[in-house]
Amino acid sequence: MNSLVEWLTDLQLEQGHLIRPIIVGTLISLVCSVVGCFIVLRRMSFLADAIAHAMLAGVIGGYLIMKIVFGREAHLVGMLAGAILAGILTVALIGFITRVSRIKQDTAIGIMYTGIFGLGALAVSIKSIGGYVHIDITHYIIGNVLAVTNEELWLLAVVSSLVLCSVILFFRPLQITSFDPVMAASIGIPVLAVDYLLTACTSLVVVSGVRVAGVILVVALIITPAASAYLLTDRLNRMVLLSAFIGILGYWLGFGLTIAIGSSPGPTIVVTMTLIFLLILLLAPRYGILADWIRRSSLVPQEVMEDVLGAIVRSTGNVMAIPQVLQAVTAPNRRVQRAIRLLARRNLLECEADQVRLTETGQAEATRLVRAHRLWETYLAQTGEASERIHEKAHQLEHISDQQTVDYLDDKLGHPITDPHGTIIPVDSVQTSGQQDVKASMLRRGNRARIEQILPAANRLGLSVGSEITVLPRSVDGQTWNLKTDRGTAIALNHTEADALIVRPIPTDEDEGDAIPASDVS
């Protein structure tokens, strides 16, 4: 980098004309990329391109008028004025067409700029006029910053300061009209005037930028740095500063390359800026492709973690070899491994050698998942879902079901004991651990509990608070609950009555009917 600067300085000393393109190019890149921010945010890129193309006709018109009316050859100010007028005329015509007809804006832009560009090209192609025009049209088409004259330098300096001052001065109106024109109008900002200001600025920067990149490529100087900056920040003021920086950097690098390999400056600078954009697109910390990829791949979906728990508890109860887990869970291996590490960190499982063991909390969590899955399967079977789709659907639903949903489902289904495959639906081990009161309907055969509360619906049973009950097998398709009181009398309850009996389970050493069979496939 340093040697490049030295080398450029040497060149400049040898060839004094290099300093002019550097100053001019820096100024132009600066204003183009600043105005570009608003153009990108307002989705006006195509319009800017149109203005650029249309200005060719303006340059020729301006030239001809100056020559014919005032008899002055290649008058710069005349041509500049012509170009700006052509730009504004194009925008006005586009606006007019979209207002009075059903033609949409993109089409109107396409029609008008090709038309006006064509008019300019047509004019110079006619012998009598073409012979009259003593300007190098190719300068305007592909640009040539090396040929910039002192007169142009001064003009561009004035234009750039004008544009820059407008943007700084009117920053807030520009921001709010770009973001929310309706609100802007309601607080008295002349939205239309601000739009015209931006159009005028766009015309000015396009006309300046043409010196560097020509009418075909100039739009890149305007939108590429701005779009790069857009990927890097969430604040408009920073975006404008970054865009200016990227624009100038792109110009310098591109210009250096031009000198080094002797290419045409316009295309070289534009290609450099495009490469910078692509680099930022790849590497931007928040909106870059790489960041997005990392974010997505490091994110272990809750689902994968739950699937790991489910796989372990379904296999042998609570131990499983890691290779088997990888096989059982349908997700990329790396993601499953990360899920295992995360679960271990949350104390839901322990890793020992090459197998994993569920902890107590892990087991409870896993049981809940299996319970949700099998309740959903039961529900789906009842609603007439096609049997081959039941498992898959239940699998999706189990991940998004909270406790309330599962409890509701359980109650609605009449607290089923088995799912459609005939496998047992486990009870919620947290609820029946004896830490909290539950409805008697949640209990299974062999459970013991103390009655805590009797709601009116269970009054007729003659039970009393504080007495203990033992649960017997259900009868009538699981729709009748059978209890034995501590005095030995058997009582039959329907669903409503069983729900109305609030009990506190008494933990037993052995869980009958709760264990999940190892051979279970659902």
Add this chain to the structure above:
Amino acid sequence: MIREQPTTESAISINHLTVSYGPVPALLDVTVDIPKGKLVGIIGPNGSGKSTLIKAMLGFVKPDLGEVRIFGREAAAAKGMVAYVPQRGAVDWDFPITVREVATMGRYGHRRWWQDMSRRDLQIADQALAKVRMTEFASRQIGQLSGGQQQRVFLARALAQDAEILLLDEPFSGVDAATENAILEVLRETRQQGRTLCVVHHDLSTAAEYFDYLILLKQRMFGFGTPEQILEPQLLCDVYEGNMKVFAELSGTRSAGDRSP
């Protein structure tokens, strides 16, 4: 003996307003007087011109015929008296702007365009954010919020504007029940301060509960009055053209009304 009639000053008066975008008018001969200090709902099917009516009240769209007057002044001359919460779909959520910057925007109308925001302005913006409980998200970009949070940011901006009239375009769409209640709470509080609010609303089943008056719109005015007057099956049938869903919602409203007459 002369009974003193409480004169209800009208905040917004719309006379023979006609607005069109193309050959078909979006609004046709709308006339209505909206009293001060009320919470007014604007209802009507999609594309019935609700947003257009709001934009006309803001002075953003020019009427073909008729006029909108804000406290007797022409809408275009009533700058800063009307605050606005846009429809969610009308906002560019990728715009590089933070929550605090949006709220601060509410103060732009109080300063000349060349003046900086004062410390007081920033304070007011922060207070507005606190009121809608968005302080902790102040430095987030607006696209990185949930739907309800996004609505609250724009509500904060409207509050920071300290305007006499607030116009909200579908503030309850894409919002969960808790946020809906929180927003409603803020709206009612704002009405308590004597402000006038017009809210575009979709859910007919809550319209009666939320609003003092309703405007029923479909290109033309189909009615302005209390919810009891407007939520008439016959009237709604005309406007919604027998839309099934609407009638289901309406029957919900009726029975709710019967329970608490």
